[in-house]
Amino acid sequence: MSVIQRLSNAIRTQRVERAFGIDALCRVLETYLPDKQVAEVRRAAEFATSVHEGQHRTSGEPYVYHPLAVARTLAEMRLDHTTLIAAILHDVIEDTGVSKESLALEFGADVAELVDGVSKVTRVEGRTRAEQQAESFRKLLLAMTKDLRVILIKLADRLHNMRTLAHVAPEKRHRIARETLEIYAPIAQRLGIYSMRTELEDLAFAALYPKRYAVLQQAVSAQLGDAKKVIREVEQRLSVALREEGIGAGVVGRQKNIYSIYQKMRRKKLKLLKVMDLLGFRVIVSKVDDCYRALGVVHHVYKPVPQQFDDYIANPKSNGYQSLHTACIGPGGHKIEVQIRTRDMHHVAESGIAAHWQYKQGARDGAGAPQARAHEWVAGLFNDFGGASPMDFIEHVKIDLFPDEVYVFTPKGEIRRLPKGATPVDFAYAVHSELGDHCVAARVDGVLEPLNTVLHNGQTVEIITARHARPNAAWLNFVKTAKARSAIRNYLRQQHEDEAVRLGRRLLEIALRELSIPSSVLKDEQRLAPVLAAHHFTDVEELYAAIGSGQRLAALVARQFLPKEQTDAPQGKPAPLAIEGTEGLALDYARCCHPLPGDDIRGHVSVGRGIVVHRIECKHAKGRPQDWVPLAWSEKVQGDFLAEVRIKAHNKRGLLARITTEISNAESSIENVQMPDRAGGEIVEMRFVITVKNRIHLARVLRRLRRIEWIERVWRA
Template sequence: MPEIAVKPINDDLEHPEEILLRELCGILHTYLDETQVNEVVRAYHYSAKAHLGQFRKSGEAYICHPVSVAITLAKMRMDAHGIMAALLHDVIEDTPISKQELSDQFSSEVAELVDGVTKLTRIDSRSRAEAQAENVRKMFLAMAKDLRVIIVKLADRLHNMQTMGNMPSEKKRRIAKETIEIYAPIANRLGMNDIRHQLESLGFKALYPNRYTVINNAVKKSRGNRKEIIDTIQNTIQTRLKDTGLECTVAGREKNIASIYHKMLIKKISFTDVFDVYAFRIYCQKVDDCYRALGCVHNLYKPIPGRFKDYIALPKANGYQSLHTILIGPYGMPIEIQIRTHEMHRMSESGIAAHWLYKSDKDKSETIQARVNEWLRDLLEIQKSAGDSLEFIDNLKVDLFPQEVFVFTPKGKIIKLPRGASIVDFAYMVHTDVGNSCISARIDKKMVPLQTKLENGMCIDVTTAAWARPNPLWLNYVITAKARSCIRAHLKNFKQQEAITLGRRLLEAELETINLQLDDIDNSRILQVLQLLKKHSLADLLEDIGLGNKMPFLVAKYIAQTDPNSAAKLNDRDPSSSGKPLIIKGTEGIVVNLAKCCRPIPGDPIIGFFNPGKGIVVHRHECCNSNDARKKQTSWLDVEWSSEATGEYSAEIRIELHNQRGSLATIASTISSMESNIENINVVSQDSRVSVDLLTLAVRDRSHLANIIRKLKKLNIVLKITRIKA
């Protein structure tokens, strides 16, 4: 296709899309060859034809949007295929053209990029939140194959945010919220600070228009008063650097409105306190110059202790490098200074886009690429174990807002973690298997609990064991997305296996009453039952029984119906009675639960009740809830404690005692002397004479509890003591 001539034309006579195309071609000619520019123009004409007759809310032709997105990417010096994908990014979604047609017309590379940016369509019976979550999940999978997908998507979102003027306010707020929560943090994670700041500002403006206006007016009002002070400080720093023989550029830096508001909100300070901080950047030629410049400014103004950060030696996860320091300037004003090389500044503004933008800086772009790829690998692992798209989005949000700490493995490797991360987070960051099997840890050679929060510079040594498994309680204190998703995935799988084992025991107990063995039943009979109950496999059926979704008596009945003799025996039997009670130890875990209303312990007469989706809940016979359960004949079963039941179980007692100084201490020491522990104390009522308390104790069995109660009754301060029944 012939080249589009770039010549002066009266813009008033041209269509807006033609003006935009000329601008695009003008930028492309600065870094692409003629053939590539012609391919881009061909993609433009193909897209324009596909979108013919489509218009945006503003009334302009729809093709203006993809061309504007392409211009943003051209300014980043995106390669030709990336620009073509930007021009075609809405073709699959909004026109009848398919991915295969794009592949035939251009290339499979361009088609894959367009498909990655395209939203999922025809999502049936889902909420908007689920649909949006699924779109983001799909985008990340495409992004893992080719990072240009997310760069095109960010440019697309930026132009959408810039042109939201004609949208309904509710839709504006929804898009702005998604931009602030997902897309701006992704841009930050990829090191694309220029795009991030624009997305944050536009998102804040759409989400909080009044707050934006108030802060914007306050900034304009204060700007005049600040100019003289900024110029004075800037000239002073520049002069000191020049006298030292450093060739550096000093520039004032103004915070954007979104970051001013965020700082006011987080630190609970007024606009004046935020805007009184004067910010500067110093751009140097070499890394050595950055540290020399730091010495100069620390000589010039006093640094605030603990407010210096070296992101050159320890870059952020997105590859960002700079020295940060805060000084006390003239009149006691705080001065924020960032010191970096010109190359670091380019990387800071463009991030992963620098992979295409600055081909000469191979080492730097490859480092950023490696960091992003490592992040994407973790995300892919998270998405594989996430239950659904909403869970993936929750994990993603956790991952997108890190304030990092740097810790060390025993071999000296640096591991980056979000602030507030625990040892379990560290273990999963080292490797999934290390996290799954960790049992203890040492920090700087001292034993510490696994929930210990990490701080900069710690050296962590994790001990693992082959038999160890993740603990559900870890979910209360892990904060990294990888740790949470790995623990959830393991627990989900563990619950499934446990439910299958329990389901087999329950079904075999029922079949035994009619002289049948599950292993002896023909496959054809099992297949008939699976077909009837719409199950894919015997494991699925057993899992459903173990989780209480299918009653074992009814499944046994279906199996028996395939044999008339067995069916007759089963029909004669009372469905609420089994040949043998189910033996439990009380430590089965997820699918056999001890009821918290009556807290059964070994030695108590007990009954099991099926709780759909959760398994069996074990109650004491005396519990009022067990009486309700018995009315549903097929929902309960006889259970019995195993003679091998070991461990500690919770039991609750009600105790009335004289309200005098030291009475609770006496109770506690007595309980401790009986080899028990108080898990919880709740004061029910109290006056000047009597205190009524509920105590939850950890006991081995019924005999252990009886001995504790006898011992307590002998105390003079105890008036009455009883065990809570329900």
């Protein structure tokens, strides 16, 4: 290390020591904690210094200043001493040789549990970075179900990491910033910690898109001009007006954070000049009644903007946030946003669940309400998605972290909170899973509406059900809540597994028959057990599902039932599997050749898709015979199948109308049409994908098309 670099690190370390050293931390703690607890925090800092000895951050300063800075952030939120000790020690299990047990002996079980909750899971070979991070995140949320202080430590940890992100390599910097925007800032929002959320957003935005951030920051400053002067003028006018009405209130103005301005521009597709509410003001009063009186004063001083008022006191947000929101035209034509709330509401709005620890238990009404809501949210995540894989779980959490909400009513008048853009299907699943599974339509304010209708504030929703109705895969295209999406996916997955089991059983029985092995062996535990053990399955249903979904080949599994001396026995001609057309998700029909009942067919086992059916003459149906499953159409085949029809015709007005009419009259429907460029000449070629019952039905369609005088040739592709 060069002399200049060592000197630079020493200067930086001294500066960090002054701001985030243990003495600076203790000066903050002495303002609200007893001396005995401050001494415990100091002891934890000495312990952390010793175990992190020799470790340095990328910036060059000793590593211990990072946990001390995390504790300083929590101290400014006035957290209890147990949380502060855990914050100082939050990396010792992960980065040093200290175990959870020894930490519990030294500082108590509560501290050890908090530190363990924040620590990442142990590295597992074979897992990707994304899977490892997803598993660590699930572990963090699971720890939250026991103690919410875990997430406060993690958010403070992430905040300090974001503040010092400049020293990290660009690729890692972008990954951390994106993760912060997608997960940690929304969690801070969900838990009501406004101060953390806004700083995390702006820091992540600046790291991820530095040019956009700089340009937008400069443009906002240019548009507002002397923003401080405008803020002082509004603060003074509102303060005087409120005082004249006998309302004791504090008025504080601020410029909105850059990321929220950027998001509004993207969401509403606005240019900066069209984003008027760049300034926000908070009016803090003593009582709830004063909130509504202050609203009248604000509207008297500044003209309100129509339809831009929200009452989150009567209808609190899911994170416990309460406030009155209004927009007015301020000085110089600037649109200003005004939030009016009580002091207790302000504490909850700024600190969210942290407000619970800022007061003594029960000292203030509702101080624990945000914490109770947070517990309910996290517990709900594990109730709904606890069984999902780590990657699926984190996706469900991302979907669930919606900051914007709508409030709708059940027919009995109960309020349901849903994310913005939610539909009747989301509403149905929010009420009960059974209601969602069987819904077929909805009445919104008494009017029958389709299930993909977007719901709005104040609407009353009634779900219409049918006993035999089931979730539809198309619902995944419009549902907004993670609960609805998870329930639909679980149903479809279960349906796929059931069909795979049935198909796998049929394939294995055919394969056994080819080897002259009776299907009764599948019920003989002595002969079945070694086969299941060889494939690591616990029961025969898992084996069937693996065969039906293409993970195992029936022929190879069947040979394992042969006595050892007969494992090389020759196979006879395979008996074909009869296709009935009702196998659903366990059977797929190739798009390249569109097989129809009556065609000679064969099947290819594809992992995840089950058996893919091809026509024998298809170019993709070639290859080694052992890779293919012999298939035949059952006499009971039913359903609609796709067929591709090519047409060569004279380019005449009304041609397309004539063709579609003839297809319809032949009791077929059109799924897809591809038309050529009409400037291509007198003769055109068209491609139609239509539904038919079988080859005979297709021949009937082709005959009708050949009767059209403009058509030169019609053929099946």
